Amino acid sequence: MRVLGLSYGYHDASVAIAEDGRILFAAAEERFSRQKHDPQFPALALREGLKLHNLELSDFDSIVYHEDPFNKFSRVLTSSLSEYPKAHQEFAQSMKAWMGGKLWTLAELAKLNGPRAIPIEYASHHFSHALQAFMGSGFSSAAILIVDAVGDWTCSGLFRAKWVNGKPEIRAVQEIAFPHSLGLVYSAVTSYLGFLPNDSEANTMALAAFGEPTYLAAFEKIVPMEDDGSYRVDTSYFNFVRYYQGAVSKKFIAEFGPPRDLLKTKFNFHSFLPFQKALPDEQHYANIACSLQMLFQNRVQGLAQKLRSDTGETNLCFAGGAALNCVNNSKLASASGFERMFIPLDPGDGGTCIGTALYSSSVGKPEILDRQLTSYSAYLGSIPKITNDLEIVNSLSVENMKKFSTASADELKRWRSLKKIEGLNSNQLIAKVTQLLMNGKIVGWFQGAAEFGPRALGNRSILMRPDDLKLAERLSVSVKKRAGYRPYALSMTEEAAVSILNPDFATKCSHRWMQYIAYVNQSEQKKVRAGLHVDGTTRPQICSESDNLLFFQLLSEFGKQFGVSALLNTSFNPSGYPLVTLPSEALVMFVRTAMDVLVINSTLLIKTEDSL
Amino acid sequence: MANAAGRTALATVRLSAKLAPLLTRRYTERMRDLLLQIQVFFALKIWKKNPKALCSAIRGFQAVEADGVWHLHQLFLRTNQLEEKARIFQHLLEEDSHAEIFAKEVGLLTGTPSGVENFKRHDLTLDGENNWRAIAYLNVGEVDATRKFEVLARQLPESSLKTALEKICRDEAGHAHLTVELARAFSIPDEALREQIQSIRQKRFRDSVSKQLMSVLNSISLLGLALVYWLIGWTGFFSAKEKLKQRSVDYDNNFLKRFSH
Numbered sequence: 126m127r128v129l130g131l132s133y134g135y136h137d138a139s140v141a142i143a144e145d146g147r148i149l150f151a152a153a154e155e156r157f158s159r160q161k162h163d164p165q166f167p168a169l170a171l172r173e174g175l176k177l178h179n180l181e182l183s184d185f186d187s188i189v190y191h192e193d194p195f196n197k198f199s200r201v202l203t204s205s206l207s208e209y210p211k212a213h214q215e216f217a218q219s220m221k222a223w224m225g226g227k228l229w230t231l232a233e234l235a236k237l238n239g240p241r242a243i244p245i246e247y248a249s250h251h252f253s254h255a256l257q258a259f260m261g262s263g264f265s266s267a268a269i270l271i272v273d274a275v276g277d278w279t280c281s282g283l284f285r286a287k288w289v290n291g292k293p294e295i296r297a298v299q300e301i302a303f304p305h306s307l308g309l310v311y312s313a314v315t316s317y318l319g320f321l322p323n324d325s326e327a328n329t330m331a332l333a334a335f336g337e338p339t340y341l342a343a344f345e346k347i348v349p350m351e352d353d354g355s356y357r358v359d360t361s362y363f364n365f366v367r368y369y370q371g372a373v374s375k376k377f378i379a380e381f382g383p384p385r386d387l388l389k390t391k392f393n394f395h396s397f398l399p400f401q402k403a404l405p406d407e408q409h410y411a412n413i414a415c416s417l418q419m420l421f422q423n424r425v426q427g428l429a430q431k432l433r434s435d436t437g438e439t440n441l442c443f444a445g446g447a448a449l450n451c452v453n454n455s456k457l458a459s460a461s462g463f464e465r466m467f468i469p470l471d472p473g474d475g476g477t478c479i480g481t482a483l484y485s486s487s488v489g490k491p492e493i494l495d496r497q498l499t500s501y502s503a504y505l506g507s508i509p510k511i512t513n514d515l516e517i518v519n520s521l522s523v524e525n526m527k528k529f530s531t532a533s534a535d536e537l538k539r540w541r542s543l544k545k546i547e548g549l550n551s552n553q554l555i556a557k558v559t560q561l562l563m564n565g566k567i568v569g570w571f572q573g574a575a576e577f578g579p580r581a582l583g584n585r586s587i588l589m590r591p592d593d594l595k596l597a598e599r600l601s602v603s604v605k606k607r608a609g610y611r612p613y614a615l616s617m618t619e620e621a622a623v624s625i626l627n628p629d630f631a632t633k634c635s636h637r638w639m640q641y642i643a644y645v646n647q648s649e650q651k652k653v654r655a656g657l658h659v660d661g662t663t664r665p666q667i668c669s670e671s672d673n674l675l676f677f678q679l680l681s682e683f684g685k686q687f688g689v690s691a692l693l694n695t696s697f698n699p700s701g702y703p704l705v706t707l708p709s710e711a712l713v714m715f716v717r718t719a720m721d722v723l724v725i726n727s728t729l730l731i732k733t734e735d736s737l
Numbered sequence: 738m739a740n741a742a743g744r745t746a747l748a749t750v751r752l753s754a755k756l757a758p759l760l761t762r763r764y765t766e767r768m769r770d771l772l773l774q775i776q777v778f779f780a781l782k783i784w785k786k787n788p789k790a791l792c793s794a795i796r797g798f799q800a801v802e803a804d805g806v807w808h809l810h811q812l813f814l815r816t817n818q819l820e821e822k823a824r825i826f827q828h829l830l831e832e833d834s835h836a837e838i839f840a841k842e843v844g845l846l847t848g849t850p851s852g853v854e855n856f857k858r859h860d861l862t863l864d865g866e867n868n869w870r871a872i873a874y875l876n877v878g879e880v881d882a883t884r885k886f887e888v889l890a891r892q893l894p895e896s897s898l899k900t901a902l903e904k905i906c907r908d909e910a911g912h913a914h915l916t917v918e919l920a921r922a923f924s925i926p927d928e929a930l931r932e933q934i935q936s937i938r939q940k941r942f943r944d945s946v947s948k949q950l951m952s953v954l955n956s957i958s959l960l961g962l963a964l965v966y967w968l969i970g971w972t973g974f975f976s977a978k979e980k981l982k983q984r985s986v987d988y989d990n991n992f993l994k995r996f997s998h
Contacts, residue, residue, distance in 0.1 A: 158858045159807050189993070196990065206977035209970040217962035217971070221955070231996040233924060245996040252991040278986050300986035357984055387844075485993060514813075517823040529830040531837070703838055709826065711814045713806075713833055 137475030146487030250276020257480025258442035273445030274308035336415030388666030429461035448472035471578030485672025506575030532719035583676030597655035603719035799839035
């Protein structure tokens with residue numbers, strides 16, 4: 126049974142190809158269109174998946190779509206009618222979008238393969254999330270918590286799941302309906318703080334570490350907890366329906382002050398370097414971020430505890446956009462009362478295609494149950510063919526390339542020539558890269574199949590030694606071009622994790638995919654200080670041999686020389702763009718930034734001071 | 738500076754004309770320039786009053802440059818000759834830097850966050866058969882964008898945006914030639930390229946007209962829908978209010994459904 130899972134239409138369009146309960150391919154459209162959170166039909170990702178596995182559309186037994194368009198339409202229509210007559214603009218715009226296309230999504234999908242239509246299946250948004258959370262968790266039964274902005278009608282879903290005769294049975298315990306949405310509250314305040322909603326919620330989370338929860342009581346009033354552990358939202362503080370009026374209402378502004386003006390209030394906080402005392406304005410917004418984060422954690426915690434007591438389950442599967450908040454994830458793992466926890470590779474909307482495709486391709490097949498009780502790999506994406514792409518550097522002059530670099534004058538002075546080393550075997554490659562990392566080089570690391578989901582897990586990563594603060598600052602300013610208050614993550618081997626991370630660090634969950642934060646032991650902080658946030662935490666990826674052999678070997682070899690098998694690891698993407706997909710994209714970033722070394726499979730390009 | 742940019746532009750066009758008859762300006766093109774100048778004149782009036790519209794326009798420029806980068810990557814991917822690959826890469830670096838310049842400009846102008854405009858990507862280089870189409874597309878894109886930026890740079894008051902546009906115009910001066918040279922390197926006959934450029938121009942013209950028409954239709958349909966809302970929206974008001982009072986979803990929607998068509 127071969128199934129095509131599709132999620133698209135709002136943000137993070139993605140495609141997954143599953144065969145008898147196994148994922149063959151999964152990728153987000155943004156990786157191919159180079160447009161972050163691209164919502165359009167994932168045509169390019171689908172083309173890549175088909176090509177990679179030598180398939181055609183007619184080879185599929187069904188297509189599964191991640192939403193119920195009719196149900197979602199009813200929510201959109203109802204919400205604009207509820208604000209009659211003020212929501213005319215939102216009504217007109219949304220009806221135009223729905224009548225003009227979105228409502229006919231399933232009919233369009235049915236035409237995808239021409240006259241030989243492929244059966245189309247679809248699920249409600251939160252049921253898709255529930256499948257995404259449970260399938261691949263490895264649990265035979267679990268409680269499922271889904272928290273995101275809004276799907277069809279549901280904003281937060283509490284479910285219980287178990288395998289019965291080779292079929293996962295998922296039953297709702299409670300579904301909290303629109304407009305009572307924790308995700309919408311978080312996104313609205315993110316927008317108020319001057320960040321892009323549905324994109325930069327991680328900025329709000331990072332900023333929270335610099336604030337005090339001085340507004341927590343005010344937020345508690347806006348999102349009070351109910352007696353049963355769930356919550357409600359006082360929507361008079363937000364414009365969930367009349368979004369053209371801005372994310373937050375006048376009432377919110379009256380209580381919390383005006384939204385941050387990006388031109389007036391800049392944040393000078395820094396996650397790993399000393400910074401000047403914050404100006405009152407900066408501190409005010411950081412306090413709001415902190416209060417919001419605390420509220421969010423408390424409410425999700427309340428839902429999890431309710432779920433634990435209602436279901437009696439000891440395993441928790443957590444998904445939805447809220448599960449991208451790694452600070453909250455750790456709190457949930459440590460304090461919700463569950464014994465084990467699983468978060469899917471991409472818990473947001475983009476990852477729903479994996480769950481639905483896995484489910485549809487394995488339902489009623491008890492013989493593949495074992496397969497269902499194991500998790501999947503993160504490296505599900507494209508494997509670009511490396512032909513002669515890197516040969517071109519021989520015919521380009523360094524001076525010409527330097528013209529387009531955004532590196533500082535000093536950095537450019539040090540780049541006199543480009544050295545290419547080819548044909549290294551894996552031992553030689555690792556030895557060479559380790560040496561470069563030890564020498565304080567910033568290395569772009571591009572290997573094999575791309576990771577699915579938002580995290581760079583050692584195949585599309587930028588790496589550096591974890592103790593060098595100046596180098597990390599160079600990485601922020603001249604390579605990643607990102608705000609100083611955003612921390613970096615660490616990749617490490619299991620052995621290193623035991624010595625670096627606080628023993629309280631939850632053993633309840635898997636840390637393969639950088640989804641939780643952990644405190645770093647005081648004694649080890651100096652060694653990995655560039656990968657720490659201001660509160661002494663890091664977001665670790667614990668890499669095993671079976672997960673990613675080459676990356677594991679690199680970490681181990683680096684550990685032999687450095688003393689700790691840990692590297693600072695950040696995503697290989699230019700500012701404002703998704704992770705690189707093509708070698709040429711990696712090469713452009715390498716040339717245009719202050720990155721020192723580029724490794725593409727077994728070929729190294731090194732910017733050197735020696736003239737050739 | 739504005740005059741300098743203008744002169745560069747003229748020089749570009751003259752040089753292009755010498756290089757290849759493909760780039761000769763015709764009467765219709767001069768008409769299009771005039772229309773562009775009028776368009777820019779009014780746009781500047783609007784932008785002065787509404788900085789958000791200016792941001793949106795610059796986001797559009799950024800998206801156009803980024804779209805060019807995307808097409809160049811596809812072309813790079815499907816080109817085997819090293820020399821051409823290197824040439825495309827050099828071009829890529831420049832276009833990528835232009836997209837970044839516009840992104841920076843948006844950051845300097847706006848106090849509120851704004852996203853990047855999305856483009857529907859159409860890969861013109863599929864299976865290496867249609868490289869010449871991609872080259873023609875790039876040529877038209879370069880020439881049009883340069884013209885637009887030049888007119889804009891001339892009319893803008895002194896500002897960082899003006900400086901950025903002038904820099905981009907200077908950089909873009911050789912791009913049209915580059916596409917022609919690329920076409921020749923790919924052994925694409927001049928005639929075929931000319932035809933392709935013309936057909937893309939015609940298509941762009943049709944697209945632009947239909948876009949204008951669609952925008953009028955769009956406004957009419959939005960007005961119509963708003964009218965429908967005002968006229969009959971009240972009939973659903975109370976039940977909608979009631980529905981939104983429910984804090985829980987009270988029906989089972991948790992199963993895989995099959996769409997019958």
